[in-house]
Amino acid sequence: MMALDLSRVAAVVRKELRDYRRKRSIVVGMLILPAIFLIEPVLFVFLGAPDPVGDPSYRAPLLLLLLIPVITPSTLAAYSVAGEREQGTLEPLLTTPIRQLEFIIGKAAAVMIPSVGLSYLVFGIYLVVVRLFANPVVAAGIFNEGPMLLALFLFTPLLTGWSIVVGMAVSVRAGEIRVAQQLGMIASLPPLGVVVLMVTGVIAPTFTAALVFAAVLLAVDVLALRGISGLFDRERLVTGSKASRP
Amino acid sequence: MSKRVAWRKIWRKDSVTTEQPALVVDHLTKRFGDRTAFSDVSFEVAQGEVFGFLGPNGAGKTTTVRTLGTLIAPTAGSATVAGIPLTRANGVEIRQRISVMPESPGLYLRLTVAENLEFFAGLYGVRDVRSRIRDALEAVNLAERSGDLCGGLSKGLRQRVGLARALLSDPVIMFLDEPTSGLDPVAAREVHDLINVLRHRGVTIFLTTHRLDEAERLCDRVAILNTTLRTVGRPTELRQQLFTSALVVKTVGPLHDPGLLFKATPGVLSWRADDAGAYVLSVSDPRVAAPEVARALVGVGADILSISEAQHSLEDVYLELVDEDVEARKR
Numbered sequence: 001m002m003a004l005d006l007s008r009v010a011a012v013v014r015k016e017l018r019d020y021r022r023k024r025s026i027v028v029g030m031l032i033l034p035a036i037f038l039i040e041p042v043l044f045v046f047l048g049a050p051d052p053v054g055d056p057s058y059r060a061p062l063l064l065l066l067l068i069p070v071i072t073p074s075t076l077a078a079y080s081v082a083g084e085r086e087q088g089t090l091e092p093l094l095t096t097p098i099r100q101l102e103f104i105i106g107k108a109a110a111v112m113i114p115s116v117g118l119s120y121l122v123f124g125i126y127l128v129v130v131r132l133f134a135n136p137v138v139a140a141g142i143f144n145e146g147p148m149l150l151a152l153f154l155f156t157p158l159l160t161g162w163s164i165v166v167g168m169a170v171s172v173r174a175g176e177i178r179v180a181q182q183l184g185m186i187a188s189l190p191p192l193g194v195v196v197l198m199v200t201g202v203i204a205p206t207f208t209a210a211l212v213f214a215a216v217l218l219a220v221d222v223l224a225l226r227g228i229s230g231l232f233d234r235e236r237l238v239t240g241s242k243a244s245r246p
Numbered sequence: 247m248s249k250r251v252a253w254r255k256i257w258r259k260d261s262v263t264t265e266q267p268a269l270v271v272d273h274l275t276k277r278f279g280d281r282t283a284f285s286d287v288s289f290e291v292a293q294g295e296v297f298g299f300l301g302p303n304g305a306g307k308t309t310t311v312r313t314l315g316t317l318i319a320p321t322a323g324s325a326t327v328a329g330i331p332l333t334r335a336n337g338v339e340i341r342q343r344i345s346v347m348p349e350s351p352g353l354y355l356r357l358t359v360a361e362n363l364e365f366f367a368g369l370y371g372v373r374d375v376r377s378r379i380r381d382a383l384e385a386v387n388l389a390e391r392s393g394d395l396c397g398g399l400s401k402g403l404r405q406r407v408g409l410a411r412a413l414l415s416d417p418v419i420m421f422l423d424e425p426t427s428g429l430d431p432v433a434a435r436e437v438h439d440l441i442n443v444l445r446h447r448g449v450t451i452f453l454t455t456h457r458l459d460e461a462e463r464l465c466d467r468v469a470i471l472n473t474t475l476r477t478v479g480r481p482t483e484l485r486q487q488l489f490t491s492a493l494v495v496k497t498v499g500p501l502h503d504p505g506l507l508f509k510a511t512p513g514v515l516s517w518r519a520d521d522a523g524a525y526v527l528s529v530s531d532p533r534v535a536a537p538e539v540a541r542a543l544v545g546v547g548a549d550i551l552s553i554s555e556a557q558h559s560l561e562d563v564y565l566e567l568v569d570e571d572v573e574a575r576k577r
């Protein structure tokens with residue numbers, strides 16, 4: 001039985017967000033990708049030929065937008081443990097009463113909050129741009145993709161969650177932050193396959209499909225979170241290996 | 247003495263019951279694979295005591311602190327920390343009652359002094375966070391620096407922030423792992439002063455060091471560790487114990503078989519040859535051993551130059567006790 005002390009989780013989140021905000025490479029890294037991924041979909045809105053409503057090409061930009069919640073958190077998550085270790089702050093942190101799960105959830109939430117916030121912000125900007133400036137035919141085409149928009153909304157936190165879990169797992173094991181970031185990013189891509197299948201129409205993009213896959217992603221996230229919690233054993237974090245008990 | 251006032255505010259006497267020891271360590275062992283960090287270590291620390299854990303690099307000091315601080319699990323043996331048995335299940339409760347300052351203070355360099363302390367106050371569930379932080383910073387004379395980024399502080403100041411952090415939660419025991427290592431003499435002196443203030447306030451302190459003078463100056467009792475515990479005692483006792491229990495024997499030429507000779511001599515516990523070619527004998531009582539040694543030497547026809555009681559400093563005691571190349575042995 002593992003009780004959660006939310007004030008400790010909150011303390012971790014507050015500290016992490018402060019620390020991230022003041023690290024230039026993190027702020028720049030977080031902002032640059034969404035900016036780039038926003039350019040193409042917006043250009044598509046202006047330059048794309050007004051295909052008839054229902055044309056699958058309206059879905060492609062959404063795939064690009066979903067790269068944001070996949071890639072942004074992996075950079076942060078990779079930093080979460082490796083960064084503490086590099087600064088020598090991991091050990092003092094672990095000498096406090098904080099529990100394994102509070103540590104994991106605090107760290108994960110601190111990545112989740114800015115990543116999901118940023119992703120939704122970018123989608124919002126995209127949809128507003130479409131509504132205001134796009135050719136009405138194009139706008140209608142995009143807003144007609146209800147299931148895809150729902151998928152976008154639901155998959156964002158779930159893909160972020162996967163990315164975080166993977167990134168944190170890599171972060172615990174990796175010796176170097178940079179290595180952790182690259183490995184984490186690659187490993188967080190596979191769930192995007194679902195989106196690719198929906199965009200290409202291999203799986204019909206229906207509301208049901210969006211809900212079913214959201215549920216699947218949620219289950220995967222929860223299982224993955226459980227799977228990595230063993231990595232956050234104090235002894236393992238401090239010494240790099242788990243105690244062999246007599 | 248504003249410093250003292252601040253400490254008084256921080257240290258809460260009612261959190262301590264004086265009967266039981268603060269720390270009981272019973273045949274504790276930690277191995278990493280086939281490498282032994284420390285082995286069969288037993289000692290007790292009374293409440294309010296400043297206990298020195300002295301040993302050379304690689305002796306197992308840090309590993310002991312990590313084990314007692316519930317960061318790593320012992321391989322064998324048991325311990326009671328702040329009245330709670332050291333088990334995995336008790337980790338949170340034990341950590342709530344202790345504080346540990348690791349070898350390097352490990353501050354978040356992009357956060358200010360106050361923000362660093364605020365984070366830890368949150369983790370310990372400290373009430374009255376602001377006044378608590380202020381008191382802790384006053385105690386280490388850092389009140390005016392609370393808004394400074396830790397990245398801009400000198401090593402000595404960082405160490406003081408680390409001490410302030412260790413004070414925040416009003417711990418029953420403070421573990422300080424080599425708190426002065428790498429500090430210049432002035433900064434080290436300031437840390438010593440702080441520890442002395444704490445001692446007068448009755449806080450139990452477990453202090454590791456590889457510096458003998460530090461242990462002697464600060465500690466009520468000292469344990470000398472070199473993988474195994476070599477001795478425990480008050481600094482004066484330790485000195486006395488070894489001061490009167492060694493003989494230095496000089497002969498004109500080297501002895502033919504000193505091992506055989508000294509082994510057979512009553513009152514001689516062990517012997518070694520020093521760099522100058524003299525023989526240093528550990529003896530239980532020099533007044534018994536010296537005549538016996540003289541007789542034995544004459545008996546084998548050795549030419550005696552001198553037999554004298556060794557003027558051991560605590561440093562000699564220390565060097566003798568740890569006189570083994572631990573690192574090499576473990577490789």
Ligand SMILES: Nc1ncnc2c1ncn2[C@@H]1O[C@H](COP(=O)(O)OP(=O)(O)O)[C@@H](O)[C@H]1O
Nearest residue numbers: 239278281283302303304305306307308309310
């Ligand atoms: N995580 C670890 N894995 C393997 N060996 C270790 C580990 N930590 C410490 N040791 C070994 O245990 C011994 C004691 O180390 P340590 O406790 O750091 O000594 P000290 O703090 O007295 O210098 C050393 O031989 C060291 O190499």
Ligand SMILES: [Mg+2]
Nearest residue numbers: 307308309349
């Ligand atoms: Mg050490």
